[in-house]
Amino acid sequence: MDSVVTSKSRLRLWLRVLKLSRLIENELRERFRKEFNSTLPRFDVLASLERHSDGLRMSELSTVLRVSNGNVTGIVDRLVEEGLVVRVAVPGDRRASLVKLTDDGRSQFALQAEAHERWINELLAMFPEEQAELLAKQLELGLPFGKALGEQV
Amino acid sequence: MDSVVTSKSRLRLWLRVLKLSRLIENELRERFRKEFNSTLPRFDVLASLERHSDGLRMSELSTVLRVSNGNVTGIVDRLVEEGLVVRVAVPGDRRASLVKLTDDGRSQFALQAEAHERWINELLAMFPEEQAELLAKQLELGLPFGKALGEQV
DNA sequence: TCAACTTAGTTCAAGCATGAAATTTATATG
């Protein structure tokens, strides 16, 4: 019935996913700004560093977060200015640097992570836990070209 | 078992949705750039205008697309430069203007829309149609604070 | 009429994101 290549159902799925993620992201952006005078990208960097307590190189950060190198440079610059992270020299390699959370960064992150989890539960409240679980599983299976890269989460 | 407010399953769901939408968006961005020397936001504007052939005001565009006014100004400026849309004066109201597709804009959009649909099918190929249908439906139900605004899609 | 308010849109500064070019340092290879 449909053409060989094109399925309207996938397009519909994509539009739903996009709409949902935009909605949530916009709401989170606003809350991060108001509550913490911060942003989602900064939170993502802090979260990655929290998970890797030995620190991460700039290039590792950009792999884990799947964003460009230049992007990470800017975000880390601002986090350094704010005293939430530091760039530590790497002994064997003067090109590289290791980014680490400061104590302040770690405690800021703790606050933000608690709020983040609470907000997500609030914003996705229309999905009963069982359904959320199921949906997460279905979406996981389908992760495309997920060629075992950094594998965040 | 879980705390009253917080459910890990919703957080997991959110992270899946975010990951999937980032992956697709990044891929689409790259393809729009390479194939059409254009962007997703520009495509979104063209798509809205195609749907509303009488044209849309700036404020209507920003409502439909759920982005800020200033944002729409910039994107439309560039589309006007490229000759894909025009700003038409509104008879009764000298503050407003109606944005409309040009013939060129309409035919550019046709090309892009065909490719877009094809790409989505390719990128979401791991979801069989039935599953895509089902997932789309489940995600639809849950649309939060979807207070019957512009109702894109 | 005309001042107060509202509405439509633009401008602006800041931040995020990209890809390409440049810089600096490390590593090979002759």
Added chain:
DNA sequence: CATATAAATTTCATGCTTGAACTAAGTTGA
């Protein structure tokens, strides 16, 4: 060793996005 190549990061130009401030035009009502 010396030079070529590769790797880690930064810089830069461009574009998207926001929220806040601003301009211009329409609307209201004393």
